[in-house]
Amino acid sequence: MAGVHGAEFEGIVGMVNLISVIETGKDLRGKEWSEISAVAAQLDRLILIPIVNPDGRIRVPLRMEEYRGTDHTVAEYLNTGGKPDGTITGWPQVKEFIPFDFTSGNFPGGYPNDAGINIQHDDFFGKRQPETQALFNLTERERPDLILNMHTGATYMIIHRPFIEPALNPALEQLFRCVQTGLALHGLQNTNDPKIEGDPGRAPLSVFNLDGALNLHCGALSVVVESPCHGYSMKNSNGDAAMHTPEMLLDAQLICHQEAMKFLVETGGRSGWTPGRKP
Ligand SMILES: [Zn+2]
Numbered sequence: 556m557a558g559v560h561g562a563e564f565e566g567i568v569g570m571v572n573l574i575s576v577i578e579t580g581k582d583l584r585g586k587e588w589s590e591i592s593a594v595a596a597q598l599d600r601l602i603l604i605p606i607v608n609p610d611g612r613i614r615v616p617l618r619m620e621e622y623r624g625t626d627h628t629v630a631e632y633l634n635t636g637g638k639p640d641g642t643i644t645g646w647p648q649v650k651e652f653i654p655f656d657f658t659s660g661n662f663p664g665g666y667p668n669d670a671g672i673n674i675q676h677d678d679f680f681g682k683r684q685p686e687t688q689a690l691f692n693l694t695e696r697e698r699p700d701l702i703l704n705m706h707t708g709a710t711y712m713i714i715h716r717p718f719i720e721p722a723l724n725p726a727l728e729q730l731f732r733c734v735q736t737g738l739a740l741h742g743l744q745n746t747n748d749p750k751i752e753g754d755p756g757r758a759p760l761s762v763f764n765l766d767g768a769l770n771l772h773c774g775a776l777s778v779v780v781e782s783p784c785h786g787y788s789m790k791n792s793n794g795d796a797a798m799h800t801p802e803m804l805l806d807a808q809l810i811c812h813q814e815a816m817k818f819l820v821e822t823g824g825r826s827g828w829t830p831g832r833k834p
Contacts, residue, residue: 556604557705559675559765561611562633562665564619565782566705569808570605576809588809594816602697607686610669620786625796630786636664650676679768687765694773700824702777703815704766705808709781710789710797711744712807716758718767723776726828728755730778730818737814743807745791774825780811
């Protein structure tokens with residue numbers, strides 16, 4: 556799923572291109588992805604939700620931002636909102652304003668839905684938003700093994716370590732190794748060294764949020780994947796701008812989907828990750 560945050564476009568673009576690959580064998584640039592076609596055919600079922608938060612997406616009616624080097628202010632304003640004078644609310648300060656007050660005169664950004672709620676941080680055990688409830692109903696019905704929750708906001712693409720059942724940690728770490736190694740071998744990480752980039756110790760630790768809630772709700776391994784942004788670059792460990800062209804951003808999305816699907820086929824899903832105790 557993508558577009559939980561309406562101004563984070565990379566995951567949406569990746570998913571629309573993934574649909575094209577599955578339907579035609581080629582992404583929307585005409586590039587072939589034979590491994591994706593082969594591995595997708597081995598999955599029982601694949602469910603794609605290109606935009607979880609259409610309210611937030613409509614609020615930021617852009618198809619693409621201008622690239623602004625290391626200046627992230629415009630992207631941050633579109634994401635987290637701000638005051639009419641351009642003062643940015645910022646992250647994580649934006650989490651102080653849930654629900655967002657639409658009478659404030661401030662711009663809400665793409666995070667919340669039209670009820671002012673950031674779905675990633677909904678009231679999961681209380682009054683859930685319709686978008687969250689739809690995800691709960693869908694995952695209850697489908698019982699997915701793996702959920703990829705595609706976001707934007709990293710120097711290089713990275714999977715976060717979610718708040719999940721500890722029994723799923725080995726599977727999370729194997730998924731991390733698969734995806735991050737695939738990205739490193741395609742020049743889409745800080746180094747091309749799979750040992751460094753595939754080390755699960757690098758995974759940033761998430762707080763309890765939508766992914767933890769989905770895991771506790773249906774048992775899925777649900778992870779946030781953060782992409783770099785097409786509108787600006789963050790600085791890498793050398794202090795250099797980690798520039799990603801749109802081509803690289805799309806490649807990263809499709810490699811992530813490809814490696815995650817391969818991981819799923821090779822490991823057999825949830826029942827293989829946490830075998831029950833023998834009677
Ligand atoms: Zn996000």
